[in-house]
Amino acid sequence: MIDQDTIVALATPSGAGAIAVIRLSGKDAITFVESQFKSVSGKELSKQATHTIHLGHIIDEHRIIDEVLVSVFKNPNSYTGENVVEISCHGSNYIQQEIIQLFLRQGCRMATAGEFTLRAFLNGKLDLSQAEAVADLISSDNEASHQIAMQQMRGGFSSEIAKLREELLNFASLIELELDFAEEDVEFADRTQFKDLIERIIFVLKRLIDSFAVGNVIKNGIPVAIVGEPNVGKSTLLNALLNEERAIVSEIAGTTRDTIEDEISIGGVGFRFIDTAGIRDTKDVVESIGIKKTFEKIEQAQVVVYLFESNIILNASEKSQSIKIEIEKIKNKHPQKPLIIVANKIDKLSENAVAVLNKELSVISSASEKSHSLLLSAKQGVGVEELKECLLSFVNTGALRNNDTIVTNSRHYDSLLKAFEEISKVKHGLDSGLSGDLLAIDIRQALYHFGEITGEITxxxxxxxxxxxxxxxK
Known part of the structure; x- marks a missing residue:
């Protein structure tokens, strides 16, 4: 299945930079580079030890393309398990393309997406879940997602699965052996020990399946919709959270007519904030479209921050009542979605008014376990840190702190669910005294789904x- 040809590709991001790295992998990678490389020391690359770096020039016939550093990694002690050469050249687009085109003319092939890591997997340098973690590591943009990807790339997840699979395989072998001696009516597999193993596998699978809810939001970021009536300070709050002037702030109601999104890291977890158009009745066609998008973003968000002007709620006015009605609508429509009710512009209130407002908010938010209330001044930055802490409390970071295995990959999650279903059938079969041949069918299916995760089955x-x-x- 592994192609024997030599592949080449740019390993650093495309575009001009100080340094670029061009990678070759394959049986003849060192030979290809040696034919176009002149070392300043006069040494031949093919005679040098693995994991060494050499200064010299890449030459096309008699024309010097660039002065480079060439790193040599000989099989099997390389990322792909093949001979690998990495050429560190100057980051000019012209130089990069000249070097790549030179090796293509010599007989190399342009690498396809992920082919270096694919070869590492096929050559047994990584299992499949570790290979997928490489892509997650590259795309990680906060501390938490980076930590999870590093743990999986080191084999934390796959080693846990491999251990369970090995134990299950040992028992499966004994049950299969019983089938060969069916007439003698003997049991090679201790059913008590087997039940204990099944219970342990079920416990681990439940923990891994449950971790996906946390892992998925950590990997993709948690979308937070900031909603409320026009001119209550939604854009000011977004700017305060991001610590930059991301959204246009104006005294004119309806300034924000489309959703504005940006992401920050809080406690190592990515949160994607969405500043939405103010909710109100309007005849403005463009603003109406923005308001429609606001309700769409509430549907998509995992957390909703409802913002209102603090002095409004203190008055027993029609507007105050409409705010309470709007909050109840969100609660009723999304009962499982965390809702943070925020009174903004408290810098305009007296101490007594703030105390009264605090009691009023407690009443409004107490009707739902998923509701929380905060007082802040987005303009002055008061209460913004408390809001960040409240958002972080919705994410179970305990698993991260304890270095537990967290599932972030949808493919792994799907295979775990299928494995759990088959293991549950095995448990039911044991409890019901099912015969070994029928137990073996469900065990084989569970082993198959375990193998899908690590790549034994592919x-x-x-x-x-x-x-x-x-x-x-990559």
Whole structure:
């Protein structure tokens, strides 16, 4: 399945920079580079030890393309398990393309997306879940997602699955052996020990499946919709959270006519804030479209921050009542979605008014376990840190602190669910005294789904789908 040809690709981001790295992998990678490289020391690359770096020039016939550093990694002690050469050249687009085109003319092939990591997997340098973690590590943009990807790339998740699979496989072998001696009516597999193993596997699978809810939001970021009536300070709050002038702030109601999104990291977890158009009745066509998008963003968000002007709620006015009605609508429509009710512009209130407002908010938010209330002044930055802490409390970061395995990959999650279903059938069969031949069918299916995660069970279509999402040089 592994192509024997030598592949080449740019391993650093495309575009001009100080340094670029061009990677080659394959049986003849060192030979290809040696034919176009002149070392300043006069040494031949093929005779040098693995994991060494050499200064010299890449030459096209008699023309010097660039002065480079060439790193040599000989099989099997390389990322791909093949001979690998990495050329560190100057980051000019022209130089990069000249070097790549030179090796293509010599007989190299341009690497496809993720082909270097695919070769590492096929050569046994990584299992499939570790290979997928490489892509997650590259795309990680906050501390939490980076930590999870590093743990999985080191084999934390796959080693846990592999251990369970091995134990289950040992018992499966004994049950299969019983089938060969069916007439003698003997049991090689201790059913008590087998029940204990099944209970342990079920416990681990439940923990891993449950961790996906946390892992998915950590990996993709938590969308937070900031909603409320026009001119209550939504854009000011977004700017305060981001610590930059991201949204236009104006005294004119309806200034924000479309959603504005940006992401920050709070406690190592990514939060994607969405500043929405103010909710009100309007005849303005453009503003109406923005308000429609606001309700769409509430649907998509995992947390809703409802903002209102603090002095309004203190008055028993029609507007005050409409705010309470709007809050109740959000609660009733999204009962499982965390809602943070925020009174803004408290800098305009007296101490007594703030105390009264605090009691009023407690009453409004107490009707739902998912509701929380805060007082702040987005303009003065008062209460913004408390809001960040409240948002972070919605994420179970305890698993991160304890370095527990967290599932972030949808494919792994799907295989775990299927494995859990089959293991549950095995448990039911044991409890019901099911015969060994029928137990063996469900055990084989569970083993199959375990194998899908780590790559013991795979096919070309699956690998194509996984590695197609990688960058070319990885």
């Amino acid at each position: 096919n070309d279509d699956l690998l194509g789908n996984i590695f197609a999402n990688f960058c070319i040089g």
